[in-house]
Amino acid sequence: MNNEARQEILSSIRTHLAASAPFDARESPVNHAVVLSAQPVASNLIDLFKENLEAVDGHCIVAHGDAEIAEALTQIISALQKTKLRAQRIAISDAPELERLMYMTDLEIEELGIAPNASDIFRFDVGITTGQAAIAETGTLVLDSAHERHRLVSLVPPVHIAIVDASTIYATVGETLSMLKIGKELSPAVTFITGPSRTADIELTLTIGVHGPQELYVIINQSPRCT
Amino acid sequence: MKVSLFVTCLVDQLWTSIGVSSVEVLRRVGCEVEFDRRQTCCAQPAYNTGYLKEARQVAQRFISIFEESKADAIVSPSGSCTAMVHHYPQLFAGDNEWLPRARAVAAKTHELSSFLIRVLKVEDVGASWEGRLTWHDACHGLRDLNLKSEPRTLIRNVRGAEFVELEHADACCGFGGTFSVKYPEISLAILDQKIDAIERAGVNAVVSGDASCLMQIGGRLSRKGSKVRVMHLAELLGHR
Amino acid sequence: MNHLSSETFRENARAALADVHLRGALKNATSLFGERRRVAAASLPNWEDLRSEARAIKDEVLSHLDKYLEEFVRTAESRGAKIHWARDAAEANTIICRLSAERKASVIVKSKSMTTEETHLNTALEAAGMQVVETDLGEYIIQLADEPPSHIIAPAIHKTRGQVAELFTSELGTPPTDDIAQLTSTARATLRDRFAAADVGISGVNFAIAETGTIVIVENEGNIRLTTSLPRLHIAVMGIEKVIPRFADLDVFLKLLPRSGTGQRLTTYQSFITGTKRHATDEGPEELHILLLDNGRSRMLAHPVTRQSLACIRCGACLNACPVYQQIGGHAYGSVYPGPIGAVITPQLMGLEKASQLPYASSLCGACREVCPVKIDIPRLLLHLRGEISERKGSARERLAFKLWARVMMSPVLYKMSSVAGRVLQRVVPISKAWTSGRDLRPIEPRSFHELWSDE
Numbered sequence: 001m002n003n004e005a006r007q008e009i010l011s012s013i014r015t016h017l018a019a020s021a022p023f024d025a026r027e028s029p030v031n032h033a034v035v036l037s038a039q040p041v042a043s044n045l046i047d048l049f050k051e052n053l054e055a056v057d058g059h060c061i062v063a064h065g066d067a068e069i070a071e072a073l074t075q076i077i078s079a080l081q082k083t084k085l086r087a088q089r090i091a092i093s094d095a096p097e098l099e100r101l102m103y104m105t106d107l108e109i110e111e112l113g114i115a116p117n118a119s120d121i122f123r124f125d126v127g128i129t130t131g132q133a134a135i136a137e138t139g140t141l142v143l144d145s146a147h148e149r150h151r152l153v154s155l156v157p158p159v160h161i162a163i164v165d166a167s168t169i170y171a172t173v174g175e176t177l178s179m180l181k182i183g184k185e186l187s188p189a190v191t192f193i194t195g196p197s198r199t200a201d202i203e204l205t206l207t208i209g210v211h212g213p214q215e216l217y218v219i220i221n222q223s224p225r226c227t
Numbered sequence: 228m229k230v231s232l233f234v235t236c237l238v239d240q241l242w243t244s245i246g247v248s249s250v251e252v253l254r255r256v257g258c259e260v261e262f263d264r265r266q267t268c269c270a271q272p273a274y275n276t277g278y279l280k281e282a283r284q285v286a287q288r289f290i291s292i293f294e295e296s297k298a299d300a301i302v303s304p305s306g307s308c309t310a311m312v313h314h315y316p317q318l319f320a321g322d323n324e325w326l327p328r329a330r331a332v333a334a335k336t337h338e339l340s341s342f343l344i345r346v347l348k349v350e351d352v353g354a355s356w357e358g359r360l361t362w363h364d365a366c367h368g369l370r371d372l373n374l375k376s377e378p379r380t381l382i383r384n385v386r387g388a389e390f391v392e393l394e395h396a397d398a399c400c401g402f403g404g405t406f407s408v409k410y411p412e413i414s415l416a417i418l419d420q421k422i423d424a425i426e427r428a429g430v431n432a433v434v435s436g437d438a439s440c441l442m443q444i445g446g447r448l449s450r451k452g453s454k455v456r457v458m459h460l461a462e463l464l465g466h467r
Numbered sequence: 468m469n470h471l472s473s474e475t476f477r478e479n480a481r482a483a484l485a486d487v488h489l490r491g492a493l494k495n496a497t498s499l500f501g502e503r504r505r506v507a508a509a510s511l512p513n514w515e516d517l518r519s520e521a522r523a524i525k526d527e528v529l530s531h532l533d534k535y536l537e538e539f540v541r542t543a544e545s546r547g548a549k550i551h552w553a554r555d556a557a558e559a560n561t562i563i564c565r566l567s568a569e570r571k572a573s574v575i576v577k578s579k580s581m582t583t584e585e586t587h588l589n590t591a592l593e594a595a596g597m598q599v600v601e602t603d604l605g606e607y608i609i610q611l612a613d614e615p616p617s618h619i620i621a622p623a624i625h626k627t628r629g630q631v632a633e634l635f636t637s638e639l640g641t642p643p644t645d646d647i648a649q650l651t652s653t654a655r656a657t658l659r660d661r662f663a664a665a666d667v668g669i670s671g672v673n674f675a676i677a678e679t680g681t682i683v684i685v686e687n688e689g690n691i692r693l694t695t696s697l698p699r700l701h702i703a704v705m706g707i708e709k710v711i712p713r714f715a716d717l718d719v720f721l722k723l724l725p726r727s728g729t730g731q732r733l734t735t736y737q738s739f740i741t742g743t744k745r746h747a748t749d750e751g752p753e754e755l756h757i758l759l760l761d762n763g764r765s766r767m768l769a770h771p772v773t774r775q776s777l778a779c780i781r782c783g784a785c786l787n788a789c790p791v792y793q794q795i796g797g798h799a800y801g802s803v804y805p806g807p808i809g810a811v812i813t814p815q816l817m818g819l820e821k822a823s824q825l826p827y828a829s830s831l832c833g834a835c836r837e838v839c840p841v842k843i844d845i846p847r848l849l850l851h852l853r854g855e856i857s858e859r860k861g862s863a864r865e866r867l868a869f870k871l872w873a874r875v876m877m878s879p880v881l882y883k884m885s886s887v888a889g890r891v892l893q894r895v896v897p898i899s900k901a902w903t904s905g906r907d908l909r910p911i912e913p914r915s916f917h918e919l920w921s922d923e
Contacts, residue, residue: 002562005552009707012765013533019769024530026320027771056735118697118750122663138733151750155692173733174718180739181714186679188546188744189696189751192737197689199651200729201605201621203628204496207651210604211658212689212736236876239916240886241909246916262920267876273869275831277853277861281873288877370833399790403830408901410477410828412484415905416794417830446906 045136045169046220052139056195057208058216060139062166065223066097069163070104072219076161077107077126085215091116091124091157093150098128098163115149127153127213131164133179134218137172140194141218144180146187154193160213162193166222228347230258231298233312233336235305236268237438245438248465249304249339256349265292271311274318275404286315287325290332300346301336304461306368306436309338313371338368340436340460344377355386356466358431360458361393363421363444365437369397378436378460385463393433394424402443418447425455432456434463470615473801473813473822480828483795489625493796496624500787503730504838511722521719522842525778528677528710532768535677535710536759542680546742548755555762556586563588563669563702564595566756570700572597572666576658578684578691579603580671581781582704582760584616584803585816588669599669600661602690604654611638617797617805619783620728625796658690668694668752672705673780674720675757678713681741682757685724685734692736701752703740707759708777720780723840727782763816772851776812778841785835785845791828800825807835811848819856826852886915 050060061076063069080087088110092098102112113124129150133142141162145151154160170176180190197212208214230253234246250260270285289312293301303309313336315329343349362382368374375397382390401407401417408414421444425433431454435441438459445457471479483489508514528535540550553559567575575597577583589610592599601610605622609615611634616622623631628645635641641653670691674683682703684691695701711720725731744751767773786792786806797805802813802822810829814822826849835845857866875881890911898908914922 002552005554005558008554009552009759009761009765010533010536012761013536013707013768016765016768017530017532020771020774022321023770023772028316028320052732118663122659140733145750146745149750151692151696155689155696173721174715177715177717181679185546186681186714186739186741188741188749190739190741191692192733192739194733194735197735198687199604200687201603201608201623202626202631202647202650203492204499204621204624205628205647207648210651210655210688210690211602211662211693234916240889240911243912243914243916243919247919264917264920265879267879267882270876273873275850275853276865276869277850277855277857278866278869278873279854281869284873285876366830366832366834370837397834399830399832399834401790401830403832406827406830408899410480410791411901411904413480413791413794413828414830416484417790418905420790442909443906446902446908449907450905 045171046166046222048136049134049139049169049220052137053195053218054139056139058139058195058218060218060220062220062222065221066101066104069219069221070101073101073128073161074105074107076217077105077109080126080159080215085159086125087159089113089124090126090128091121091153092127093129093148093153095130095148095150098130102128115153118152121152121156124157126159126161127155127157128161128163129154131162131168131218133168133170133176134164134220135173135176135192136169138194140173140192141216142176143191143193144187145189151189151191154191155212158209158213159215159217161217161219163219163221166220169220228258228300229298230260230342231293231296231301232260232262233266233269233293233301233303233308234262235303235308235438238304241442242438242459245304245459245461248459248461249302251465252339252352252461253302256343256347256352261296261298263292263296269308269311271308272404274311274314279318283318286318286329290315290325290328293332293335294328300342301332302339302342303336304339304436304459305438306338306365306372306374307439309336309341310367310371312336338372338374338436340377340381341372341374344380350380351384352381352464354384354464354466355388356463357387359389359391359429360432360434360463361391361425361428361430362396363393363400363433363435363440364397365435365440366399368436374436381460381464382434385466388463391428391430393428395420398424400440400443402439404439407443414443415447418443422447422451426453430455432458434458434460436460471798471801473817473825476799476801476824476828479799479801480795483799488627489796490794492625492627493793496618496621497787497793500620500729500783504727504784504787507726507730507732511726517719517722518840518842521723521840522778524711524716524719525841528712529708529768529774529777532707532710535712536707538677539675539680539710542678543742543757544680546680548680548742548757551756551758553758553760553762559586559704559758559760559762560588560591562758563704564591564597566700566702567592567597567667568595570666572700574661574664575599575667575669576602576661576665576694576698577606577669578671578686578694579606579622580669580704581619581803582671582706583669585762586760588704600658602658602662602694603686604651604688607654607658608634611635615798615803618786619781619804619806625798662693662697665698667700667702668698669702669704670694672703672709672757673724674717675705675710676714676717677710679741681714681739683717684738684740685736687735689736692738695738695740696751699753700756701754702756702758704758704760707761707764724780724782727784727838727840767815770851772844772848773815775843776808776815776848778843779808779812780841782840784838784840788834788838790830790832790834807845808843811845811852814852819852820860823856823860826856883917886911
């Protein structure tokens with residue numbers, strides 16, 4: 001850290017704030033009403049999440065337990081295999097259930113990579129991860145890097161499939177932000193993902209699929225024991 | 228109800244019928260109108276061009292004159308001039324002598340349509356005018372004084388007048404005081420958007436609450452040989 | 468780079484007004500963005516409360532900026548980030564060049580950062596022999612075109628697809644195509660190579676959280692995630708005003724920023740980065756360096772009216788709402804920051820003398836103030852700057868004119884005489900061409916209202 005610059009900048013801040021004091025006193029107090037109205041209570045978080053994710057061109061499938069999840073993966077990937085997205089080289093994160101689920105699918109693929117590193121990740125067609133949480137009001141997937149090695153798997157391949165437990169769907173962004181912090185230190189990297197990547201930089205025409213994935217599938221695991 | 232008229236220098240010099248109509252309308256709804264002949268200007272031109280010392284001098288004169296009035300309200304046919312008077316407290320912030328006086332005068336000063344609707348609670352002033360017309364929301368009246376429904380309510384009660392809402396009624400006309408002559412090409416480019424909307428509306432007249440906007444819009448319409456006329460709200464309301 | 472200068476604003480504006488393509492592009496962009504923002508704001512019944520709260524948070528931070536910056540530095544450093552302070556653009560560029568050179572960087576990927584445009588970082592890095600690639604599609608396009616951004620949110624808004632196609636053909640050798648999906652795909656493929664090869668990733672920062680030492684960066688394309696995950700070194704550049712107190716404060720700003728900028732509820736990605744990875748084998752950069760830039764910002768703290776300039780969250784809503792920007796676009800301002808916010812911060816950052824025309828290029832309509840998510844009173848700021856400029860470098864003629872004007876307005880006798888004089892003079896003195904070149908002018912009334920009243 002460059003101390004001289006630090007000292008000068010902090011000093012400049014203090015000096016100028018002090019100079020402002022007489023003028024501040026003359027400003028009529030502005031009434032910044034701080035009344036955040038109560039958030040509407042979502043009745044069905046899964047439905048709300050699905051609706052909001054689909055509104056931003058994401059796909060949402062609700063499954064109950066491993067067999068249905070594996071079935072969903074089979075359907076998604078075999079459909080993709082018929083397109084130019086190929087879906088032959090599948091990268092999965094290091095979440096233990098993913099390898100098991102992939103074997104349950106019985107899919108024919110060229111390669112399965114487990115949390116490939118930066119030099120390898122670019123050759124994969126599909127990345128499969130779990131998600132640590134989801135946000136119903138926006139259709140957002142939450143990835144927490146402390147829990148899983150999924151930073152590149154969720155980003156580089158053109159297709160991202162994420163499996164999220166229904167019990168980790170929060171109603172609002174505000175609640176989710178609280179959850180991320182409660183009782184623990186924030187992870188080095190937390191990512192909110194709301195749909196596939198997009199741009200409108202050329203003539204404001206929406207194009208899906210730029211640098212991040214162009215397809216996002218979220219499979220919600222609603223365990224048969226819960227409603 | 229006794230009203231002291233603040234006619235504004237622009238109306239006084241360039242558009243007296245606005246002042247005459249304002250008096251007519253105020254009397255028609257039962258007000259006694261006084262006019263202090265010492266009045267000149269609210270200081271907006273100096274204030275907006277950054278000449279605060281001169282703005283304060285002229286504002287002090289305004290305050291000195293109008294604080295003497297025994298009228299219940301000071302009423303003006305200009306949103307921008309009224310907004311200027313409402314800015315007097317800011318102009319005299321920190322000045323122990325002038326700040327309270329500025330506040331007192333500002334609190335008593337109203338724009339015409341605001342005075343009719345919000346203070347007198349009058350929505351129909353018995354006016355009539357035949358034809359199709361539209362309304363341009365002058366910026367200061369709209370954003371500083373929150374005038375949106377008030378003029379429209381008054382217009383809708385003008386017998387015989389067919390009111391159509393202008394596309395982007397709240398878009399600036401491009402006047403902006405000295406801006407119109409400092410950056411005339413930009414001013415005209417902005418103005419032409421407004422003119423296009425007016426032509427598309429197919430109206431006989433465009434009405435507004437600020438003479439400055441009307442000069443800007445009217446000046447362009449006449450240059451283009453348009454049959455659309457411009458009218459101040461007071462002139463419309465004064466019409467029978 | 469052939470940048471226009473703020474000092475030639477009038478000429479720049481004239482040229483922009485004559486550019487039919489540009490005006491068409493601006494009309495589409497600003498009305499589309501404006502409408503989306505309007506709809507998005509209307510969808511939140513407590514929108515006004517959110518604006519008030521955001522402004523209250525910003526006011527709190529700015530009036531104690533030293534304290535919050537020091538807290539941010541403490542928490543960020545405790546999580547492994549290295550902090551650098553830069554007093555001005557040159558110092559910022561020097562630090563970043565040094566960091567890159569020390570790590571023998573040859574390929575640098577960048578995501579969109581207005582702050583680095585402000586310091587002309589790319590020029591400095593290239594002069595130091597390093598290859599810098601802009602990865603945001605709009606920024607990539609203008610980098611190829613060697614032009615500055617024309618809008619805060621959509622930097623290449625002034626370019627038609629045809630122009631982009633031509634650019635790609637001449638710079639990248641790709642076959643000509645008008646298909647936007649194809650063009651985007653070309654950019655993606657070209658840039659992926661760069662991401663894979665990059666030694667350093669440079670990003671901006673939308674919010675820096677004092678409580679946790681977290682930097683938050685928002686985007687739609689995914690290039691920020693790539694820039695901040697793949698290279699070994701991540702340098703995040705932020706103006707000192709970007710700090711906000713608590714992690715929970717993000718809720719308010721994440722509601723306001725995407726809606727105000729593009730009408731989205733949330734942009735596709737938000738990256739919350741807190742320090743460096745915990746284990747060497749984890750994914751992500753080995754090093755995180757955060758550069759805090761002053762470059763004139765601390766000076767703006769000296770008055771409540773100017774201090775609010777620093778509340779800006781760079782959403783671009785004011786640009787879309789501004790009747791002047793809608794006609795002339797961003798390049799005419801001759802500054803990285805165009806539009807209403809640009810008209811007030813450019814003179815403050817660059818010096819009044821260098822951008823003295825900008826505060827006058829406004830009709831003071833107030834549309835910007837209406838849409839600003841943090842309630843910056845830009846018209847008031849413009850008037851404040853006009854006051855400063857007229858005091859320090861105003862034209863002597865104009866000052867004299869207003870002195871005389873004040874004399875006249877303070878004396879009913881002089882006032883009356885001047886209107887009589889005006890009626891005579893208007894027949895012989897040519898009225899300002901600036902008005903009459905496009906508009907007719909009402910003649911002075913033969914009898915003033917004062918005189919009519921006396922008749923009664």
